[in-house]
Amino acid sequence: MAPLLRLLAGVAALLLAAGVSPASASSSAVDLGVNWGSQCTHQLDPSEVVRMLKANGIMKVKLFDADPWPVGALLDSGIEVMLGIPNDMLEAMSSYGNAEDWVAENATSYGDRLKLRYVAVGNEPFLKSYNGSFMETTVPALKNIQKALDEAGIGDTVKATVPLNADVYVGDKPSEGKFRPDIDGVMTNMVKFMHDHGAPFVVNIYPFLSLYQSDNFPFEFAFFDGGRSIQDNGGVSYSNVFDANYDTLVSALKKAGVPGLKVIIGEVGWPTDGNKNANPKLARRFYDGLLKKMAKNEGTHLRQGKMDVYLFGLFDEDMKSIAPGNFERH
Template identity: 45%
Template sequence: PPSHSNADIFESYTGLPSGGIFRADIQDLMASIVKLLNDNGGALTVNIYPFLSHAVYTNALDGNLDTLVWALEKNGFPSLPIIVGEVGWPTDGDPKANPTLARKFNQGLINKIKQGKGTPKRQTLPDIYIFSLIDEDAKGIEPGNFERHWGLFNLDGTVKYPVDLGGGKNLTGAKGVQYLPRQWCVMDPNASVSDPNLDPSVKYACTHVDCTSLTYGSSCSGLDARGTASYAFNKYFQTMNQQSGRCEQFHNLSVITKTDPGSQGGSCWFEIMVDPKMNDQA
């Protein structure tokens, strides 16, 4: 069976793949692991995140892979099979995370896979698994707010951006999805942004739901104070499945509307939650 590791198990002391080594603090451990894998016909599975990489290769994936290959070679295992268990690009939560860059990276990755071309150091392309299928709105964000936005699909199964899979095939969104009523919880137009309850109310909402799209450089970071409050209130309202009273609990600062607050253009998406009852029956 394969062993699974993140790309931070190896590094380069020169900044080039040829300087690839296992980190000094885990060198002995990694040497024993790769020996065990080699002796038992296993493979080393590694997660690679070019989004976080400072590699100097034109193709950061190739740079990461070849750094690992050099590290394996220096430990006496130049031919140990490698599997890329996770590689992808996030679409939100960071100035560098957006659908345009994610599409560019993942389409380039798929094109490379279709060509079957390996790296400069290892000509055979390893098995590669794109990360990830769908967003994870409750995932930990210690590495960054982008951690919840790696999916090729939104939480409702809609496609974030087109990807050509080859052979006339493209990503296809989920079919027959049922949504809750088209209504949103927004800041009451008659409420004041100077209301002392506004900031605590927004913080309360974002403590219980995912507001990473509001953070610096993200898709909704350009909203003004009223828009930010509306986003937070609606995110809470939708996550709570539009339950009665959920929109009314923000100190008379919020109101339900039938007008999509995200319809004015821009990249900020005010979602409508999937109907849990209808989809449980599907």
């Protein structure tokens, strides 16, 4: 069984403990999705993966490309799908004709058999480490894909978006959140387009990375049960970095003029190997806290209610770059 599915084997019990009724105690009851990556040397048969997803109540999947092999297994499954367009295709998608071809091949060709909900245009294209490589092509690609979806007659139900790393916004406190100064213009343009077309903002939030990147980061603040808190303006208290990070984004969206833009957590998770803090025990602690939080539908201080979340990731991927750290493959 995939590492994440082993950790989620007790999902129903966790949700019951959080007060969710037996009739609804499944991961789909709390909008739980999962990222399905493919950078591994020994891939499971996609039909078996789909069987495991459904057996664990996971009815939403995010893919990083549109490979027909896994997509084919998702046909007629009832699983909601977010298809990805890799960063190295963004320049091509800046041509409307290419965007039109992509939609024809990967969206409309499957008809109603594929429960396509979102197209992820790029993946964290504004990372600081990319040095602006995709700054000129991301928004044109986004707009072309949405236009192609609209022209194909499916734009009302399929929305184009751009999964972004949490480094696109900054703020010492959640209430002070704003988009990074070097990308403020392009981010404001993009979120207003998303708002006008009914698309969500997709963000990847990793409390593990906060801990990994700074020896001074308070360990307990990375978890939902740590008992550590920080104070924001007006006496607001945050007990974990996930909520604080999420609300920093909400503040940034407000400053950009789209305070009500829907937010989806495109990736959140905890590695099980490759670092002193990457192990199954801490991963279980993190997932336990996240799932219980989701089951309560409490949201955050600035955005209360149900959260839409995709866990990362379904499998260990032994072909991934370890430049970010050895944990990246786990």
